[in-house]
Amino acid sequence: MSDFGTLESRVRRKSLLKKVVKAEDTIEHFKSGMNLMWSGFTPAGYPKEVPIALADHVEKNNLQGKLKFNLFIGASVGAETEDRWATLDMIDRRWPYQTGKNIAKGINEGRIRMGDKHLGLFAQDAGYGFYTENGRYDIGIIEVSAINEDCGLALTTSCGIVAETINLCDKIIIEVNTGQPSFEGMHDIFMQYKPPRRQPFLITKADDRIGTSYVPCDPDKIVAVVESKRRDKGRAFSEMDDTSEAIADHILDFFAHEVKMGRLPENLLPLQSGVGSIANAVVGGLAKGPFSNLTVYTEVLQDTMLDLFDSGKLNCASACSLSLSEDPGFPRFFDNWEKYFDKIVLRPLSISNAPEPIRRLGCIAMNTPVEFDMYAHANSTLVGGTRMINGLGGSGDFLRNGYLKIMHTPSVRPTKTDPLGITCVVPKAPHIDHTEHDLDCVVTEQGLADLRGLAPKDRALKIINTCAHPEYRPILLDYFERAKKECLSKGIGHEPQLFDRCFKMQQNLATNGTMRIKNWDINIDLCE
Amino acid sequence: MSDFGTLESRVRRKSLLKKVVKAEDTIEHFKSGMNLMWSGFTPAGYPKEVPIALADHVEKNNLQGKLKFNLFIGASVGAETEDRWATLDMIDRRWPYQTGKNIAKGINEGRIRMGDKHLGLFAQDAGYGFYTENGRYDIGIIEVSAINEDCGLALTTSCGIVAETINLCDKIIIEVNTGQPSFEGMHDIFMQYKPPRRQPFLITKADDRIGTSYVPCDPDKIVAVVESKRRDKGRAFSEMDDTSEAIADHILDFFAHEVKMGRLPENLLPLQSGVGSIANAVVGGLAKGPFSNLTVYTEVLQDTMLDLFDSGKLNCASACSLSLSEDPGFPRFFDNWEKYFDKIVLRPLSISNAPEPIRRLGCIAMNTPVEFDMYAHANSTLVGGTRMINGLGGSGDFLRNGYLKIMHTPSVRPTKTDPLGITCVVPKAPHIDHTEHDLDCVVTEQGLADLRGLAPKDRALKIINTCAHPEYRPILLDYFERAKKECLSKGIGHEPQLFDRCFKMQQNLATNGTMRIKNWDINIDLCE
Structure with a gap:
């Protein structure tokens, strides 16, 4: 794996090398109830070593439900992290997007409080301080390719909400991924002020670059640097049909x-x-x-x-x-x-x-x-x-x-x-x-x-x-004609609906396993 | 009324003075089925003389339903224009916002086909050619304060979609409003290209100006200039309570x-x-x-x-x-x-x-x-x-x-x-x-x-x-608790609803004149 360079060659801010620890040594920083931000987006560029070490720690010490966090991440991350955390009852709040059978189960059974938001709005509003009591977060965990001499973070396969994370978190833990090539130079980071000092994004072509390749980070905030060789567990390819x-x-x-x-x-x-x-x-x-x-x-x-x-x-x-x-x-x-x-x-x-x-x-x-x-x-x-x-x-x-x-x-x-x-x-x-x-x-x-x-x-x-x-065409046309007739005759028909049966297809599906209903009359068995 | 300047002083593009006609002389330009764009926005700055002359013409000659137009305007306009047109069955399509008892009646009884859209998106999409077969419109009617030497239009109390109108319409009819002071200098017009040539709007403070005071207009498109002394029929003030x-x-x-x-x-x-x-x-x-x-x-x-x-x-x-x-x-x-x-x-x-x-x-x-x-x-x-x-x-x-x-x-x-x-x-x-x-x-x-x-x-x-x-608090809490219980127990409870009764309050209102229902059980009379 040394093809991709050593940890020393990736961490060019030399003072950070004395903060290099093993993943399990970071566990002491975490307390139940903390608000965490991670790098990562739709599973790419997310931290792996530290979340997995925390999950191992919970599993080994039977801390299920006793070490719970609020997770704020650009979007979904790999199943070996958030979905495993959900299985171990380690998640209270989760914003704004997730993937995984167990995390979805936790959400739909009421154990995980998921907040859903337009991703672009989430990133912005998090920066405005909207998702926690005082707008702050406890720990940010960020996967990087490299750290330059000025403590600029060169990210890996995603940018997510890293630019917000480094400002909003009290402590930062860095995972340097030496298990793959460095993506240094692929990113275009533009740091934003809040209103009323926001400036235009002067992008007029898809590949215009308006910022820098690095996310500037305060080195004093970095409490640990962990080496990682784990790669993204990306989505499998969906076959066409x-x-x-x-x-x-x-x-x-x-x-x-x-x-x-x-x-x-x-x-x-x-x-x-x-x-x-x-x-x-x-x-x-x-x-x-x-x-x-x-x-x-x-x-x-x-x-x-x-x-x-x-x-x-x-x-x-x-x-x-x-x-x-x-x-x-x-x-x-x-x-x-x-x-x-x-x-x-x-x-x-x-x-x-x-x-x-x-x-x-x-x-x-x-x-x-x-x-x-x-x-x-x-x-x-x-x-x-x-x-x-x-x-x-x-x-x-x-x-x-x-x-x-x-x-x-x-x-x-x-x-x-x-x-x-x-x-x-x-x-x-x-x-x-x-x-x-x-x-x-x-x-x-x-x-x-x-x-x-x-x-x-x-x-x-x-x-x-x-x-x-x-x-389904005749069934839908029948509904539409009935709705139109009833609503127009009453002069309330800009967008006709029949509120006593507009969800009849969905109800039939829940009860009888099909949306193919025979007709739209009320109170008769409609299942095929 | 001469306080506000003569028509001659307002029309500084002198060649246009020979196009000055009376409102009724513009009727010949209009044919049933035409797509019209007007100036005006939430009723301000809309044309009055020409629309009223057309309504008079329809009324006088019993042309109700025989002279019908598709109306595209930034937002609503005064009741003496669009609402009277609705009464006279002069509107087929209407985009994207309207005000008036008769036009609403026409829409909800299915005689007027209204399209509803985010206003900002409507303006943009009209400019992209999205609302008519070939993206063109027949006649634009625009109220202005003045026309400068270069045929720049100084608007009145609104800007609406005038910048789009002068490009998209084949013919332009201008109403010069000499019944009120000229609003010359109040407007900031920024003409946009279509993608991929759109440029940033460099507004960083509410009152930044990024364009010109005039809408540039091709003088050859202008087929008539009409003097108007009618003022906007603005909204009455809503009392606080x-x-x-x-x-x-x-x-x-x-x-x-x-x-x-x-x-x-x-x-x-x-x-x-x-x-x-x-x-x-x-x-x-x-x-x-x-x-x-x-x-x-x-x-x-x-x-x-x-x-x-x-x-x-x-x-x-x-x-x-x-x-x-x-x-x-x-x-x-x-x-x-x-x-x-x-x-x-x-x-x-x-x-x-x-x-x-x-x-x-x-x-x-x-x-x-x-x-x-x-x-x-x-x-x-x-x-x-x-x-x-x-x-x-x-x-x-x-x-x-x-x-x-x-x-x-x-x-x-x-x-x-x-x-x-x-x-x-x-x-x-x-x-x-x-x-x-x-x-x-x-x-x-x-x-x-x-x-x-x-x-x-x-x-x-x-x-x-x-x-x-x-x-209503206990009634709503009762519904929420029932929905939660039922959905969570099935593992489908991220956002609980009961689709067999979520509109029961609305149905009760339609039937019994109140949304105060006694409880959420199904199939019992719920009216107070």
């Missing part, structure tokens, strides 16, 4: 149409793409497609972006994190370092997800919801309206501020008993994260509904007829 | 607390304040309160702002419109012109409501919803979830992007039969315009709930116990 390829085809056709109409330039506009199989299919389609000189301004770069670089069609990419798979993602990246390195800028969350550059650059925002309704309200977070999956993420940052705001999902999902048991196009979304005022297009494998300029009732017809699965 | 004063007191106490905690500077941050009696009470409270050197960055300036100027506590104000009452607002303004003029900047809607300056300046956003729910989702537009009042306006532009995001409402409103018939704190909002991810504080006369850092279930308890009317 026919459905996601059909969705990607609709989106690429739409882009071609917009170019033809003069509403998009020939190289499109900076792309923001979410995670998962549809996002992969879109990026895969672009790698084979007619558009070149593309740029990306997004929050997470995944494996498929390497394909897009390799296709020669992507000029540059800006993100908050480089979240590749352990294999083959990172090995492929490291083997072709010089091909990718200069084309990538990693930015703090407060800038990657800020409305200002997203609007100015005119990003094309694309994200997958749980479901959307016939008026284009979308649910991104709570399955069935109450059960948290991961969180809102940056979907709202991009969907509110993009040039084109697109949500894509399969039209149906299977349940245990019905392959068409769940329709992702519903009369009314049981939880709403993005409103009808935010979305331009919704897409399923059935088609793309361009909603720009449509009033609610026109929108409903377009969505049902274009996006709903044929099995 | 005990409820709104109690709400204002809570908000001012909160500001004092935030200053003490170091989260707000002593002169606060730029204020954005909605319309109505609560907004008036807040501004009235500020005029008497301890804070000075205040600034305002908002969309509409109303009569009470004159009080705040007169108190000596307001240094400057930026808005999209100066929307004073016909009496005493405008006469008071005109009589003290030199006292106010230099302290006011009027900006295009695409800048007054843009996320970029709102976030950078750190606005304190305050708006009144129809209702909010126990998780802090708010309904701003659709009474009962389906009936349109006015529209979203700029509430989302400011609430998503402000430094502090506050919604305020009385805790209850009366119905015909029950003085406490409507609770404005409900289990689930029947329509959602602002999500839980957007609001920091909700306020009623009962108290202010500071929600920053709270997870959903903690938020629900805080909102119910702080904001709900005592009459």
Whole structure:
């Protein structure tokens, strides 16, 4: 592993070398109830040695539920850290996004208090002192590639909320990752004042650099430096399937149409793409497609972006994190370092997800919801309206501020008993994260509904007829016609709904395992 | 009326004088089905002579329903124009905000197709060509104070979407308003490119000027110039009452607390304040309160702002419109012109409501919803979830992007039969315009709930116990406890709801005229 340089070569602020300790020696700094901030974003660049040492300590000494922390991190981190912490009952509050079966269980059973927020707003508001009593945090744990002579931190695979962390935390623990190459030079850190002294972010192209490569850190705050050789446990690649390829085809056709109409330039506009199989299919389609000189301004770069670089069609990419798979993602990246390195800028969350550059650059925002309704309200977070999956993420940052705001999902999902048991196009979304005022297009494998300029009732017809699965189309049309008739006759029909049965499909799913109801009459058994 | 200068003195582009016609002579330009853009914003600075002449023409010739237009205007305009047009069945599509009994009736009975959008986004997206087939509009009608030698338009009491209008419309009709002083010099017009060529808005203080005083206009597009002496039919002043004063007191106490905690500077941050009696009470409270050197960055300036100027506590104000009452607002303004003029900047809607300056300046956003729910989702537009009042306006532009995001409402409103018939704190909002991810504080006369850092279930308890009317508190707590018990036991309880009865209060209101239900059991008569 010495290929990547020794700890001594990475820590160029020499006075810090006397603070080098083993991970388990940092445990003394932690007390139950503390507010912690970590580096890391959508699992990349998060601390590993110290969180794992703490978990081992709790497990070994039976301290489950006795050593609990409030965790504030840019987004999710690896399952070996936060999800294991959840299993060991080590988390009280968790902001603003998470991934893992056990942490989700803790949240939905009421043991973990998760707060969900637009990621860009979280980063900013944390800096404003909004999430703790006095706006301060006890300990920050930060993974770095290197520390320069001025105590500037060169980060690793993400920037997250590190710029805020070094200001808001009383103590800082550093993990220097010597198990992989140094990412020094990939980051663009712009430190912000609070209002009324905030300044513009002068980004006018996706790869513009407006700051420095290092996060300046007060060396006196650093209480420990720990060497780490553990790599990110990145997301596995989501395979494409026919459905996601059909969705990607609709989106690429739409882009071609917009170019033809003069509403998009020939190289499109900076792309923001979410995670998962549809996002992969879109990026895969672009790698084979007619558009070149593309740029990306997004929050997470995944494996498929390497394909897009390799296709020669992507000029540059800006993100908050480089979240590749352990294999083959990172090995492929490291083997072709010089091909990718200069084309990538990693930015703090407060800038990657800020409305200002997203609007100015005119990003094309694309994200997958749980479901959307016939008026284009979308649910991104709570399955069935109450059960948290991961969180809102940056979907709202991009969907509110993009040039084109697109949500894509399969039209149906299977349940245990019905392959068409769940329709992702519903009369009314049981939880709403993005409103009808935010979305331009919704897409399923059935088609793309361009909603720009449509009033609610026109929108409903377009969505049902274009996006709903044929099995659900008549059921949804029936609901819409009934709602329209009842509301218009009373003069209350701008956006018709029937509040005694708008969630009947969801109730039927909970009771009978399918949303395929026979009709919308009340008080009769509606299950197929 | 000659006090204010002749038409000749106002039209300094002399070649335009030969295009001066009477309003009725412009009728020939209009054909049914045309897309029209007007100046005007929340009724200020809108064209009057031409729209009234068209209405007279329709009325006189029984052309109701035969001469219909699609109306795109920055926001609402005076009732003598759009509301009369609605009465005469002259409107097909209407974007993105309106005011008037008859236009609302047309919308809710399905005759007028209204599209509702964040105002800041509407201005921008119209400029991108999103609302008509080819992105073009037929005729723009613009009220101006004057036209300079270079055919620069000096606007009147609002900027609205004029900068977009002069580019997007094939023909322009100008109304020169000589019935009031010229507002030349009050506006700051910054013309934007489309992405990828958009540039930063370099506004770092509320009254920074970054553009020119005039909207540059191609003289060849101008097909008619009409003189107008009609003044804006501005909003009447909303009287304060005990409820709104109690709400204002809570908000001012909160500001004092935030200053003490170091989260707000002593002169606060730029204020954005909605319309109505609560907004008036807040501004009235500020005029008497301890804070000075205040600034305002908002969309509409109303009569009470004159009080705040007169108190000596307001240094400057930026808005999209100066929307004073016909009496005493405008006469008071005109009589003290030199006292106010230099302290006011009027900006295009695409800048007054843009996320970029709102976030950078750190606005304190305050708006009144129809209702909010126990998780802090708010309904701003659709009474009962389906009936349109006015529209979203700029509430989302400011609430998503402000430094502090506050919604305020009385805790209850009366119905015909029950003085406490409507609770404005409900289990689930029947329509959602602002999500839980957007609001920091909700306020009623009962108290202010500071929600920053709270997870959903903690938020629900805080909102119910702080904001709900005592009459409704036990009913809401009962619902919350039932929902919590049922959802947590199933492991689906991040944000508990009961989908078979979450709208029971609203259904009871529709059926029985009150939201005071006896309990949450299903299938029993719940009316008091």
